[in-house]
Amino acid sequence: MSPRGVAIPDLRERLFAAAERVVARDGAAALTSRAVTAEADCGKGVLHTHFAGLDEFVAELVLDRFARSARQAEGLGARVGQGNVAGNVQEVVLALLESLPPAVVGLAMTRPAAALHTQEGLRSGAPAFDAIQGSFAAYLRAEQRGGRIAEGADTATIALALVGTVHHLLMTRAPGGSEDARRTTELLIAVLLGASRQPPAA
Known part of the structure; x- marks a missing residue:
């Protein structure tokens, strides 16, 4: 256990990762401040030193994972013109699903105070689904300019459909349902990219 008074590097991420492990192993009901700090091998009061309480901690965990997912989606910009368009998109979609475990997202929905804090963060501009959708749309437009997606394709609608699917899978996917998510x-x-390669209607 880290000694009292000694700074812990990357403490937020250490606590967040510990919370994810607790939820994955024991379920959302097992998530307590003491369970998180024990899993993180920290002093019992560390969480409350850095967060107003467990609800704020849960909200900040969800917001952090949304932000991480948004950064992953931004990475599509570096893949323009490389590999396969559908493969590039699917790789990022699956990475997004892995970075936002269903049980963790569900925490902020089942705890009213955490849900409120999360919503306030999103209203204040914290990156989430809007940023992810923007990254998908920007990538698809760039591939369209390069001729790898049909000129008449509605890239904004394709991006919206992709993000809507990610959101649906996050809300409904059972833990360990990665294979079903991959197939979906x-x-x-x-379907989307296949249709986008069709010539526009006359």
């Missing part, structure tokens, strides 16, 4: 996104991307 594979089908959706094939």
Whole structure:
């Protein structure tokens, strides 16, 4: 255990990762301040030293994972013109699902105070689904300019459909349902990008 008074590097991430492990192993009901600090091998009062309480901690965890997902989506910009468009998109979609475990997202929905804090953070501009959608749209437009997506394709609508699917899977996917998520996104991307390559209607 870290000695009292000694700074802990990357404490927020250490506590967040510990909370994810507790929820994945024991369920949302097992998430307490003491369970998190014990899992993180920290002093019992560390969480309350840095957060107003467990609800704020949960909200900050969800907001942090949304922000991390938004950064992952931004990475699509570096893939323009490389590899396969559908493969690039699916890889990022699956990475987003892994970075936002269903049980963790569900925490902020089942704890009213945490949900309120999360909503306040999003209203204040914390990156989440809007930022992810923007990154998808920007990537698809760039591929369209490069001729890898049909000129008449509605890239904004494709991006919206992709993000809507990610949101749905986050809210409904059971823990360990990665294979079902992979198949769902594979089908959706094939349909969307397949349709986008069709010539525009006369």
